[in-house]
Structure formats: structure tokens, C-alpha cells
Amino acid sequence: MRGISAQCPLSFMAVDQVSQNEPPLVPYQYPIIGHTYRLLYDSENLLRECKEKYGEPFSLYVFGCVRTFTGVDSTHEVLRNPDVFDFNEGINKTFPIANVFRKFTDCSTEHLARVVHEQISGKLNVYTPRMQKELVSGIEIFIGDCKEPKVIGNIQEMLSQMIAKPVANVILGEEGAKFEDMVVSFTKAERELDRMRFVPEFLLYIHPKLYKFVAMLPLLFGWNPITQHRDLFIQRCKPIIEERIRKRKELGEKYIQKDDLLDFFIGESGADDIDDKLLNHLFGVLYLIVFASISTTSRALSFALFDYGGRPELWNELYEEQLKIHNESNGCLSTEDVNKKMIYLDCFLKESFRHSSDIATLPHAVIGDSFTFSNGTTVPKGRDVYLYMEDTAFNNKFFGETSNDFQPKRYMTSYSNGKTIHSPATKVDRSFITFGGGKHACPGRFFAVNEIKMCLHKLILNYNIKTESGKIVPPIKMSSFKIPPMGRLVFENRN
Template sequence: MAYVEAFCLLFFIIFLFHWIKRSRIGLNEPPLVPYRYPIIGHTYRILYDAENFLKECKEKYGEPFSLYVFGSVTTFTGVDSTPEVLGNSDVFNFNSGKMFPIDVFKKFTGHTPSNIPRVVHEQVSGKISVYTSRMQKELVSGIENFIGDCKEPKVIGNIQETILRIVAKPIANVILGDEGAKFEDIIVSFISFITAEREIEKMVSAPGFLLCIHPSIYKFITMIPLKFGWNPLTQHRDLFVQLCKPIIEERICQRKQLGEKYIQKDDLLDFFLSDSGTDVIDNNLLDHLFGDVYKIVFAAINSTSRTLSFALFDYGGRPELWNELYEEQLKIHNESNGYLSTEDVNKKMVKLDCFLKESFRFSLDIAALPHTVVGDSYTFSNGTTVPKDRDIYVYSKDVAFNNKFFGETSNEFQPKRHITSFSNGKTVHSPATKVDRSFITFGGGRHACPGRFFAVNEIKMCLHKLILKYNIRTESGKIVSPITKSFFKVAPSVGLTFENRN
């Protein structure tokens, strides 16, 4: 009986806590969609039917609207209210950590504000021309190693895993230079760091119902392993130090000897060493270098391999696009003698760029770009107000497939929609790197992804090589839809067939 009484008491406390939270919702807040079950709220629908559910909510309650998900009220913005979120970075703080409630990097980077966006903007996207030839060389080598000649048709069952292996080396070269990228163990570490789902799952193995009570309780429980010193990144940190410490020591030694005559190398590792302003190689420096490097690794390799995988499925299931894209790439190849310049990638790949932008649109998650209200409150233009600490998600599908921007064909895959033709014969295309009210794949405003220029260049360069070398098609020869998991889209699990064009 004691167990029953304890359970009933716990349930009553949870229900009371839930009722108090719900009663705090102000009259001028976005409408809270009614729900039937306390504590659970809308969580089940979001987990298993997010696409249809968000559409129903938008049609019935307008925007923005609020849902009770995972123990807290979350507000969703649509096509009209999203620009207010992306355009007011002083009120809405982009918080990608909401995707994963534990910062496993904090042990290594401490509590200092991250300057990663600035570094990526200046030292990666700002130096694309420096990296183009190096990336091209590594991409060609990766394609040969992991896809092969394919004289006979070859089916690759998990394309994203293969693409991970192909793009890891070029990104390692940009981050660690030729010296660091030569270590196969580092490349394997980068890949396993991205694919180590089991390690991350251990971090969130607390009972799911705790999240429904309140995220802070859930976070407290999942933080317990970290409190006792366990961290899934430790093994990667140890390998990084083992292999890269000699490179770091050599570079710092050269800086001391040459002084102002030292020429900084074109990779992020050397920039981080210069930016640190120290010549003392201790655990503090090594921890910070590791944390900064692997944060960029995670963002760059994960997003690039995902996007490239979606693009290959979009290409492989649409034979009507094959000849047009191939002819453009062949023309560029012949003009460049097989060695792409930055101008080739940026200015000449118009059809491929438009195809990629359309692929971005179709692969965008149903809801994305989590923000948190950091001001006292914010009142939208329609008069509704969200309080401080409210989580905001962008209902991104409402933006990406809105007739307001794309007309009645918004649900059709049409790369040419991004090209505008004028009566004088001139054509202008909207590049895949351009963010605006209709295209939020890379966010918007001051927090638009700073690495998008580098990422788009690398993806186009890789597609260029793949399209020239292979006939690529889905096994069925038809369009294969992505897998939807809650808000998120995952590349199809079926195979892609590669066959040498020659």
C-alpha cells in the first residue's frame, strides 16, 4: 500500500505542477492548442505525427501557436512570424543546444563565450579560394577509395555513411592542414564521433517521463554520468592530443624562433594557436583546441554529409534532370581541364546550384532553428506576447512550401524556380547560399550559418565529380521520400546504384 500511496502522491504533485505551469499562460500569449492528457500534452503527436499535427494547428489557430511538449510550453512560428524571430537576435537567442540538453564540450571549452561563428566566417568561408584545390584533391581520392570504379553497377546501401568517409578528409585538411589530415586515426575519429549514436544515447538514458515533468529534472538525471567524470568525448580528446601535440609543439617552436617572420599556415589549427596568444602547451590549451576543433568537425561533417546524401537521392530519382546537369558539369570540366577554380564552382555551376537549392528546400526539417527568448518578453506584430525563457521553434515547412513564395507548384521539385529570365535574354539565379524570407535552410539574420559558403562549395564540388564519373539512380529508378522522425528528416535507408559512365 505504501508504494501505491507514494505513486499517487507523486502523480498528484506532477499534476499540480503541470496545472500551475499551464495557468501561468497569459491571455495575450499565442494560443495554447488544447490537449486531452495532462503531463503528456502534445508530446505523442509531435513524436509520431508532427508533419500533419503542425499543419492542423497552423490552419486552426494561426501563428504563432503554442504546444505543451516534453514538460514545457513551446511556441511555433510560421511563414509570417518567423522573420521576427530571425531578425531580432537581441531578443531571440539561437540555441542549437535545445536539440541535445547536455553540452558535452563544456568540460573542454569551459564557460568562455564561443567565437566559433566568427572563426568559421573569417577563416573558412572567407578563404574558400585557398582551400578549393586541396578539397578537390581529397574529394577525388575519397570517391575513388569509397565508391570505386563501378565498371559493374554497385549498390551502396547506406549512402550517408559512405559520404561521411568522403567528406571527412577534406574537412580535416582545412582544420588540421596536411600534417594533421595524414593521420588515418584522426579521420576515423572524426567519423566515429559523428556516428557514435550509442555513446550519446547513454547520455540521455534517463526515463523519458522525467522530460514530460520538466526538462530541468531530466537534465539533472542525465548529467549524473558527467558529474562522475564520464564523457563520450574523452577518447577522442586523448587521440587528438597524442597525434596533434607534436604538430602543435613544432608550430609554437617555429613561432618563437621566427617571431614576426613566421607565416601563418592556412588551416584552423594554426589560427587557433595564434588566437590563443600563448606559447605554453598545457592541458588547458590542448582541451580548448580539441573542443574548438571537434565542434567544427561535428557541424561541418554532419551537415555536409546529410545534405549531400539528400541531394544524391533527389538526383538519382529524377532522370529528367540527368542530362541537363551532366552537360553543364562536362562543359565546366573541359574548360577547366579537370581542375576546378573557385570561379568555376561559384559562378558557372548555375544549374547545379539551383538543383542543390531545391534539394535543400525539400530536405529541410519540419520544424527547426530552436531559439529562446532572452529579453523580458516579445510581442509579435499580431499582438501576441511570448515571455522570457520561452522556447521558440520555426515551423520551417510552412516557410519552405508556402504558395506565398512558390505559387501553386510549391510542392513540386523544380530547380528552375530559382532562375529569373528577363526579356533582354539575361538570366539571374538565386544562389543556394542566399538566405531570405523564403529560404531559411541556413537560418537568417545575424545568426545565419557562417559556414554555408564553404559547405555549398564543397557539396557542389563533390556532386560535380560524382555526376561526371557515374550514372547514379535509386534502385527502383523512382523518387524515394526521406524518413520522418518527429520534426526531423533522415535520408532514405534504401540503396543508391552507381555505375561508371564509361
């Protein structure tokens, strides 16, 4: 056939070529199957070969649809045009998280992003001491003194539990975070929702709607993986919510909002009384943020620990910087300590982010009539556009001939007067898209980076950390995703 519909073609329809002004459709050998198998099992080589031969953007026939991939030069055009490329619609096709929470709240992702930016990232000076207290407590519980070397597996699962404590403090305040079962609920909800991603991918090959149908099948039978967490939330938080509403009514304009998201959303609702609708809404918006924060932060911290544990050449400088900051702050970190003084740790973390970049993710659906890239190629409405992130993360254009090397100091510039400046891990630009880009860059990145750095600071000060083999452990690659290594880490008391 000469062209294709902007929507997915019938599952058994072969696609020979797309419209002439669209990105080139890479030839494939087998009808129906197209590039599906190689993208599942050899995506790294496939995408590199396609980029080298066909330039960018290019298209593959995958899972019954034509899917377009951008490269280092065209990715920023997607990120800078959110009115045309919609990430939420793109991700909902493969991971329909919005469907799970629709039962509880209709709050838009745009509004939640604004709240996270203003009420979390904008209040780091308030949350830093509280985060430190909860992280120290979590380290003592889940790692311990390690006077004898302790080998720990399931690193990401352990870190999810550790990170849930400060997250609970920020979301529920001191009152709600004191309940250990709420902290456990946060980690369980994150894991249960994350499992929904791993519905067999071959269903996507048959048709994306079939994949989504199977993923959402439990909901059709009335079972929602987070309903049990809603019951616990009401049990623990309903008395807190009732008391806060009572005080708001009693004090009126004299009421001072508490520094946690629960109180912010109570105030935003304007509720004078508590009912199921309010409780469902509060549960929905708060657990959406819980899932986003714990899942991504524990992943990034896992990668960072494996990067640290397999590179002993970095240990001394990282430890000396943390020890100096610890002594200057008397062990009580401020936002200035975390943001301005942890220069080498920040650069180490940014390099870890770069090396743990997925191969190709962040799908964006074209919601405008079409979009024409600067090279003249046009993608039609309905097309899913994936960002070939690895093409940016390891591009010699930005990182020179050492782009494949792990070098934290590449982000640092030192001057003869002793001053050192660096490109922080929270900064998004064309060379660093871990947190997306444009006006829809991750609003929680400032909080997440601070939390990770604070945790690494405490761990590096307290322990000698190394991989069990003493060598670098590579990430696990699943299709075009990377997940932290399944190896184990050895923790030994530094003293």
C-alpha cells in the same frame, strides 16, 4: 488555471490557457499528455491543422511545457531579433553539446562562428583545390570505379567518412590530415555525439531537466564520449603544435600563418609553450567545428543524392553543365567554377535543401523580458519558440501553386540576351531559412555548399546514380525532424 509561469510548469499540472495576450494555446484532450503524442508521431498534420485554425504564432503543450511555434510570417521576427531569441540556449535544452565540451574549452559559440566566417568561408579560394584533391581521393576509396553496378547502403555514414577528409585538411592542414586515424576519429566523434540526440523523448514529456540529466548521465560518471579522441589528437598533433610554436618564437613577426584552423587557434592563444590547457582548448574548439561541419554536410549531401537518383528527368542537364565546366577547367576546379558556373547544380541543391527542411526545429529561448510579435501576441521570458520551417519551405506565398513540386529552375531567371541569373543556395531570406537568418545565419554555409557542389560535380561526371527502386524515396520523419532515406543507391561507371 488562468495563466502559466514563463518557466516549465510542474510535470503533472494541466494547462487550460495562457495569458490573454500570448499566442493561442491549442486545446487538447488529455491533461499532462497535452499534444505530446501527436507531435511525436503526427507532427506534420498537427502543425498544419493548428496553423490553419489558429494562425501564427500558436502554442502547444508538449513535454510538460508550453512551446510556441512560429509560421511563415512570424519566423523572420525570431531570426531578426537574436538579442531576444537565443538559439544556443534553446538547442542546449534538448541537445546539450556545450556540456560535453566544457571540460576542454570555454570558447563561445559567437567567437567560433566569427572564426568560421573569416578563416574558412573567407578563404574558399585557398581551400578549393585542397578540397577537390581530398574528395577525389575519398570517392576512389569509398565508391571505386563501379565498372559493375555497385549498390551502396548507409549513404550518410559513407558520406561522413568521405567528407571528413577535406574537413581534416582545412582544420589540421596537410600535416595533420595525412593521419588516417585522425580522419576516422572525426567521423566517429560526430556519430557518438549525434547519438546523444536520441535519448528517449518521453523523458522530455516528464520534464526537460530529466531528459537533459539522462543525456548527460555518462558525464556524471566521468565518461565523456570524446575523451578517447582527445588522446589521439594529442598523440598526432602535439608534435605539430610544438613545432609551430617553436617557429613562431623563432621568426616572430616574420612568421606566416598557415592556412588551417589549427595554426589560427595556436596564434590566437599567444602560447609560448605547450601545456594541457592549450591542448585541451585546441582539441575542444576544433572538434566542435568538426561535429558541426560533418553532421550537417553529410545530411544535406545524402538528401541531394537521393533527390538526384530518383529524378532521371534532371540528369541530362546536370551532367551537361558539369561536363562543360570540367572541360573548361581541365578538371581542376576554381572557386569561380564552383560559385559562378555551376548554376543549375546550385539551383538543384537549393531545391534539395528546401525539400529536406525539417518540419519544425531550431528552438530559440526567449532571453529578454518578453517579445511582442507584429500581430500583437506576446511570448514571455523563458518560452521556447520553435520555427515551423515547413510552413516557409512549402508556402504558396513564395513558390506558387507548384510549391510541393521539385523544380530547380524556379531559382533561375533567363533573359533574351542569353544571360541567366539565379538565387544561390547560400542566400538566406524570408523564403529560405535552411541556414537560419539574420546576423546569426550559418557562417559555414559558403564552405559547406561549395564542398557539396564539388562532390556532386565529381559524382555526376563519374557515375550513373539512381535509387535502387528507380523511384523517389521519401525522407524518414521522426517527430518534427527529417532524416535521409534509409534506401540504397546504385552507382555505375558512366564510361
